Amino acid sequence: MKVGILGGGQLGRMLLQAAANYTVETYVLESDLDCPAAHLCHHFTKGDIRDFETVYQFGKNLDALTIEIESVNIDALDKLAAEGVKIYPSPAAIRIIKNKIIQKEFYKNNEIPTSNFLITNTIEELQKHEYFLPAVHKIGEGGYDGKGVQIIKEPSEFSKGFNAPAVLEKMVNVEKEIAVIVCVNQKGETAIFPPAEMLFDPILNLLDYQVSPARVNEKVLWKAEAIALKVAKSLQSPGLFAVELFVDQEQNVWVNETAPRVHNSGHHTIEGNFSSQYDMLWRIILNYPLGNTKPILPAAIVNLLGAPSYSGNAIYEGLEEILKIENVFVHLYGKKETKPGRKMGHVTILSNDYQELIFQANKIKQKLRIIS
């Protein structure tokens, strides 16, 4: 079977590591020849995943296509799907998720709990909604890794907003942020990974530390699973969906947003679960039975981000010390250049003891610095 991946970043890299457990023939389309996934596929094509003709030519002789980033040319995927190429997830599902305005309307239309919101097209429009603060302003298209998101607590911060189609979401009184990955196969059968619990870097606004299974009570777990399942089913597509959820102080659960692909919140599943998110996506594409989402051991991950104010050839300061820790697994993405906040790798920690997970995660965050 010939399967293409649009995008060649770290998610593609880990997808291809998992692909080598099966007999699939792999293709990658990406404009950067030195991207993390370039050397791990059978066939690499240099090209822009946002360009109609490039995506169409890349996909037309393949059996199936998947994505590792949403910013792809969906019109080309529509045409390929019409010609019989299987797309995971469906172009319609990507279209819903790619635009944050349409995504929010999708939740509302499907009665999926999500914070109240309104749509703005200009900063001028935004400024009329003082009564709606505190809120989060998200650009409709083009946001990624924390870019395209602004927290607006007071009217004085309106100027941070986007002068473009965007969604203004009521801020949720968040107690905990969790993510649930839902897998949907070609027959519509589903499997759910236990939720991961996330902590963010308040400055870079990037996920940089998480534990799984999340420490939530049973009722929250049920709600989270039911909501995540409803999101995935409402998208009406096979594929893998990472649903990010807020748990508020009253233990209500709200969808924040969804990624229609393998996701940072599932990195720990490589070592921590019987079937990883990457393995699971191949099982879906290859029409194999869904895998086992149960944890082998509880896990934490630390994202390795480029240290502030360093740009250039990456140096992994403190790596040796981290590699000495008995229960950690290091994943470096092979990106030559570091930049402040760039995702350069992650470290997974396994332990039955959550205290140990958190202790090691903090140690890793302190000791390992990516500089230039």
Add this chain to the structure above:
Amino acid sequence: MKVGILGGGQLGRMLLQAAANYTVETYVLESDLDCPAAHLCHHFTKGDIRDFETVYQFGKNLDALTIEIESVNIDALDKLAAEGVKIYPSPAAIRIIKNKIIQKEFYKNNEIPTSNFLITNTIEELQKHEYFLPAVHKIGEGGYDGKGVQIIKEPSEFSKGFNAPAVLEKMVNVEKEIAVIVCVNQKGETAIFPPAEMLFDPILNLLDYQVSPARVNEKVLWKAEAIALKVAKSLQSPGLFAVELFVDQEQNVWVNETAPRVHNSGHHTIEGNFSSQYDMLWRIILNYPLGNTKPILPAAIVNLLGAPSYSGNAIYEGLEEILKIENVFVHLYGKKETKPGRKMGHVTILSNDYQELIFQANKIKQKLRIIS
């Protein structure tokens, strides 16, 4: 760091899957363009690993070289080592192991327990040693995967022997066969994986099923570890060494033979141990601290061999059923053509319960057939 692998089979494939956790730039030399490792390296070179000039040209601009099979041109490795390329293991260690006569003499000279043996050069010579039977006749060079080995119990079987330099080894009254993988880093520090316990297919003479950690008593474990460590230390080389051992009915431990590389007996370490044998070899080459050899859970593996009397495009009969089992991990090597007894993949099973491991291993052996 630029690292080359001589050989592109399944061991190379799994090495490259592990390499993608680090920033190493990988090179593979192999004559088969469609080999299991070809598409997972940064740079593939088509060529014969037994040819002096080919190996020398491949290696001369690299920082380090390793092997996934012993039948390489060692003279070229000598020259490369002299010019500063690091070789894992050293050419001298490969030379000792590659020839089974020299290997046996190495054990004897280093007072490492191994069964008695004598050297034969022709069938005629062999026939003089009736008093030495039952014995095992092994060809000096060129044996692989059970080829080049003949069991000779009675004089009538002398004709099965090799009309070439070979070693005739007294047959050990084997109760159990185990394998211990020893890791030696550049400073000479060592780490030992818990032994794996092996069962062989009596017809194809290929390892096809194993459990780890081996079920042996503490004294046998100590002896096995001490002997394996002595083998590795006597080879005086950094690298990874798989020492195959016999435990006889009196609980004595004897070295059968050693592989100076990642090995079939360590496949289970991918999922079963904190650091896998593949990860460990990269740690040695990249001069990182040695990893943790402790098991996460006990593991079994089943080798997936081409079914007798099928040759041609591989079909994996029963694969779906195996993929449904909750605690198994499937590894297919992506070889297009199956042949009787060809290693086409393996399946790892994890469980705290040895009965469960053995039950699932037998089920997999029965259900999964590789035909054409």
